[in-house]
Amino acid sequence: MAEETGQHGDPPRVRDVVELRVHGVSGAEPGIILGQGPARQVAGDDSGGFHRAERSDGGGPDGVTLEAYRWGDLPSGTVARTLSLVLLLPFMLSNLAVWMRPTARRSGAWVTMLCRLLALDLTVLYVVSTAGVALDLLAWRCLGATRCRGPFDAVGGLDGRQVGLRLAVLSLLPIAAVAFLRLLGTRRPRPAGKPLWAVEPLVGRLRAIHVAAALAMLDLILLAARVSGGATAVTALLLTLSLAVLLGCAGLLVVPGLLDRAAMTWMVTRTAGTLRAVAVGLTAATLAAIVLDERAWPSAAALPGYDTIATWALLGEMILLVSLSALVLWHHGRGDRRRALSRGLGSAVVAAFAVGLAGAFSANLVYQSGNLLDGYRGDGGPPVPYQWTLLAFFLHVTVGVLVCVALTLTTRRRRRRAAAAVTARDFSTVTPEGVGRLRQVTNAVARARFVEWVGLLAVAWATLTLIGLAAGLLRLFDLTPDELATRFLGLPVGVVGMGLALGSYFAAAAVIALLLGGVFAYRTPWFRRHVGILWDLGTFWPRAAHPFAPPSYADRAVPELAHRITQLTERHDGVLLCGHSHGSALLALAVLRLPPRVRARVALLTYGSPLDRLYARIFPAYLNEEVLRQVGERVEWRWLNLWRDTDPIGGWIFAAHRPGDPPPDPTDPAGRVDRRLRDPSDLLPAPGERRPPPMRGHHPGESDPEFRAAVSELVGRLRRSG
Incomplete structure (x- = not known):
C-alpha cells in the first residue's frame, strides 16, 4: 500500500480504506469477526478493543484494511459482574423503561416522572x-416473640437484650x-489514558435521592414500631422529619424536567445532597x-406497623404501574396495535x-427466610402483603403465558399467509424436489x-397489571389469600397456602435459574447469544431512572x-463502518458524534440491523x-442496509x-439505502x-457475495468522494 508523508510531523497517510467491523450482541472473537485467524x-x-489480523498490513478482500471492534465484555466482563446484573435486573428494567417513553413531549414527561417514581419505590421496597428479615423476623420474632430454629434464636448474642438495642x-x-x-x-475504573469515558450526569443526583429515601424508609419502620406504644416529642419529631425526607x-x-434541566443542575444537586445528609443524621438519631x-x-x-x-x-x-399503563394506553388508544410499542x-x-x-x-426473600428460620409458625404465616404479592x-x-400462547396460535395463519406470499415471489418455479425446502423457508419467514405482532402482546401485558392492583387493594382488608378463598370461594383450608408455597419455590427456582444463566451466559458463547441481548440492551442506555442499575457501556463504546x-x-483515505445487529446502533450513534471533516470520509454498511x-x-x-x-x-447517504x-x-x-413493492421516490436518497437479500439463495x-x-x-455473513458487493460499492463511493 502506498503512503504519503504527512506535513508538520503528522503521521503518514495510507492510501487505502479501512473496513471497521462492529459485532452485535455476544459477538465472536476478533479473529472470527475478521475471518482471518489470530488477531x-x-x-x-x-474489555473494548480494536483488533487486526496478525499480518502487519491487516489487509483484506476488496483492497481494504480489516479492523474489528470487540465490545462484548463491556456489559459483563467477569462472572461476578454478570451475576450482579441478575441481582440488579429489576433496577435495570426500570431504567430501561424510561428510555421507551413516547415522542409527545407532554406525555413523555409524565411517563418519565412515573418511571422515576416507580424506580424510587423499587428502592424503598428493597429496604x-x-x-x-432483619427487623421483623430476626430482631422481633426470633429474638423475642417467637423462638426460631437454632442458631437463629441467639443471633449475635442479642437474645434477651432490650428490644430497642x-x-x-x-x-x-x-x-x-x-x-x-x-x-x-459503581462504574468500573476507566481505562488508563482514556479520557473518553463520559459521566452520566443524573446518576449522582439520583443516587443521593435514593439513598436518602432508603434511609428515611428504614427510620419510618423503626419509628412506627416505637410510636405504636405511644409517641414522645422526640419520636414524633423524628417521624415527621423522616416523612418529610421521603416527600422531598x-x-x-x-x-x-427538574432533574434534566441544565439551569437547575446546581440547585437539584445541592438539594439532593442535603436530603441525603439529613437522612444520614436522622438514621443515627433514630x-x-x-x-x-x-x-x-x-x-x-x-x-408493629x-x-x-x-x-x-x-x-x-x-398504583404507579397501573397509572403508567393507563397513560400510554389512553394516549395511544387508537391505531395499529401491532405498532403499539412505537407509541411508548x-x-x-x-x-x-x-x-x-x-x-x-x-x-x-421474606417467605423463604421465614421458612429457613421457622419464624412464622403460629401467626398465620408470612406477612400478608407478601402473600398477596406472590x-x-x-x-x-x-x-401472560396463556395470552402469549394464544397470540402465537391466532396469528400463525396470517403470518404464514404473508410468508407464503414472500417465498412465492422469491421462488416462482419450484421443482418437486424443492417443495419440502420451500416449506422450511416459509416457516422460517413466518416465525421471523x-x-x-409483539405490540398486541404488549397491550395485553400492560392491561394485566390490573391483577396486581386488585391484589394490592385486597391487602387493605387484612385477609390472607387462603382466608379469602375459603370464605368467598368455598375452597378447602390450606389450598391457596399450598399454592403460595409452590409459587415461592418457583420464584426461588427462577432466581437460581437466572444466576446459573448468568454464569452460562459468560462461559458459554452459544448460550450467551440467546440471553445476552437482555444484558446488552439493558445496560446500553445510561442510568436516567434508577442509580443502582448496572452502569452503561454505551458512554464508553x-x-x-x-x-x-x-x-x-487522519491516516487513511476513508473508513467503511460495518455494523451487525446491535453494532449498527453503536455505529449510528458514533456517526452522530463525528465532526464534518471526519464524516466526509466515512461510509456505513449495516446488516441484520434492528434500528427500525x-x-x-x-x-x-x-x-x-x-x-x-x-x-x-x-x-451523505453513503449507506447501505x-x-x-x-x-x-x-x-x-x-x-x-x-x-412487487412500489418503487421508492427517486428524489428521496433514503429509498436507496435498503437492499433485500433473498434467503436462501436457492432451494x-x-x-x-x-x-x-x-x-x-x-x-452476519461478511464473506457472502452480497456483502462483499456492498463493500465494494461503498468503497468506490468513498474513493470517488475523496
Whole structure:
C-alpha cells in the first residue's frame, strides 16, 4: 500500500480504506469477526478493543484494511459482574423503561416522572423487604416473640437484650444492603489514558435521592414500631422529619424536567445532597432514640406497623404501574396495535416486568427466610402483603403465558399467509424436489414475522397489571389469600397456602435459574447469544431512572468508536463502518458524534440491523426515523442496509424493496439505502454440492457475495468522494 508523508510531523497517510467491523450482541472473537485467524489488539483494552489480523498490513478482500471492534465484555466482563446484573435486573428494567417513553413531549414527561417514581419505590421496597428479615423476623420474632430454629434464636448474642438495642443493631443489615447496591452499581475504573469515558450526569443526583429515601424508609419502620406504644416529642419529631425526607425525594422526581434541566443542575444537586445528609443524621438519631427509650414495647406477634408499611409500599408500586399503563394506553388508544410499542407502550411493559420481578424477589426473600428460620409458625404465616404479592405474580405470569400462547396460535395463519406470499415471489418455479425446502423457508419467514405482532402482546401485558392492583387493594382488608378463598370461594383450608408455597419455590427456582444463566451466559458463547441481548440492551442506555442499575457501556463504546474513526480518517483515505445487529446502533450513534471533516470520509454498511424494526419502535423518542435520516445525511447517504425476510431481529430501515413493492421516490436518497437479500439463495443444492444453500437468518455473513458487493460499492463511493 502506498503512503504519503504527512506535513508538520503528522503521521503518514495510507492510501487505502479501512473496513471497521462492529459485532452485535455476544459477538465472536476478533479473529472470527475478521475471518482471518489470530488477531492482535491495536487500540483499546481487554474489555473494548480494536483488533487486526496478525499480518502487519491487516489487509483484506476488496483492497481494504480489516479492523474489528470487540465490545462484548463491556456489559459483563467477569462472572461476578454478570451475576450482579441478575441481582440488579429489576433496577435495570426500570431504567430501561424510561428510555421507551413516547415522542409527545407532554406525555413523555409524565411517563418519565412515573418511571422515576416507580424506580424510587423499587428502592424503598428493597429496604422494606430486607427490614422484614432483619427487623421483623430476626430482631422481633426470633429474638423475642417467637423462638426460631437454632442458631437463629441467639443471633449475635442479642437474645434477651432490650428490644430497642436488638432493632438498632440489626438495622445495620438493611443499611449494609443499601451499601451493597451502591457498590454493585459503581462504574468500573476507566481505562488508563482514556479520557473518553463520559459521566452520566443524573446518576449522582439520583443516587443521593435514593439513598436518602432508603434511609428515611428504614427510620419510618423503626419509628412506627416505637410510636405504636405511644409517641414522645422526640419520636414524633423524628417521624415527621423522616416523612418529610421521603416527600422531598419524591418531590424532586415529580416536577417535570427538574432533574434534566441544565439551569437547575446546581440547585437539584445541592438539594439532593442535603436530603441525603439529613437522612444520614436522622438514621443515627433514630437508632439512638430507640436504644435510649426505656419504655416498654407493645406485645405483638409481628413488628408493629411493619405490615401496614409493606402494604402501602407494594400498593404504591402497583398504583404507579397501573397509572403508567393507563397513560400510554389512553394516549395511544387508537391505531395499529401491532405498532403499539412505537407509541411508548414498551415503557409500561418493561416496567411491569421490573415490578413483577422486584415483588417476587422481595416476597420470596421474606417467605423463604421465614421458612429457613421457622419464624412464622403460629401467626398465620408470612406477612400478608407478601402473600398477596406472590399470588399476584403467579397469576400475572400464568395469564401472560396463556395470552402469549394464544397470540402465537391466532396469528400463525396470517403470518404464514404473508410468508407464503414472500417465498412465492422469491421462488416462482419450484421443482418437486424443492417443495419440502420451500416449506422450511416459509416457516422460517413466518416465525421471523412474529416480532411484528409483539405490540398486541404488549397491550395485553400492560392491561394485566390490573391483577396486581386488585391484589394490592385486597391487602387493605387484612385477609390472607387462603382466608379469602375459603370464605368467598368455598375452597378447602390450606389450598391457596399450598399454592403460595409452590409459587415461592418457583420464584426461588427462577432466581437460581437466572444466576446459573448468568454464569452460562459468560462461559458459554452459544448460550450467551440467546440471553445476552437482555444484558446488552439493558445496560446500553445510561442510568436516567434508577442509580443502582448496572452502569452503561454505551458512554464508553460510542465515544471510543468516534475517537477511533477520527484517528483512522487522519491516516487513511476513508473508513467503511460495518455494523451487525446491535453494532449498527453503536455505529449510528458514533456517526452522530463525528465532526464534518471526519464524516466526509466515512461510509456505513449495516446488516441484520434492528434500528427500525425494533429500536425505532421500542425507543421512539430517541431512535426514530428523524434520527436515522440524520445519520444518512451525516454520511451523505453513503449507506447501505442489508436485510433478510428470515431474520427475526433485523430488517429494513426505510423501504422493504420486496418483489412487487412500489418503487421508492427517486428524489428521496433514503429509498436507496435498503437492499433485500433473498434467503436462501436457492432451494436446491448447486451442481456438485450435496446440501442446499443454508438459510442465513440473523447470521452476519461478511464473506457472502452480497456483502462483499456492498463493500465494494461503498468503497468506490468513498474513493470517488475523496
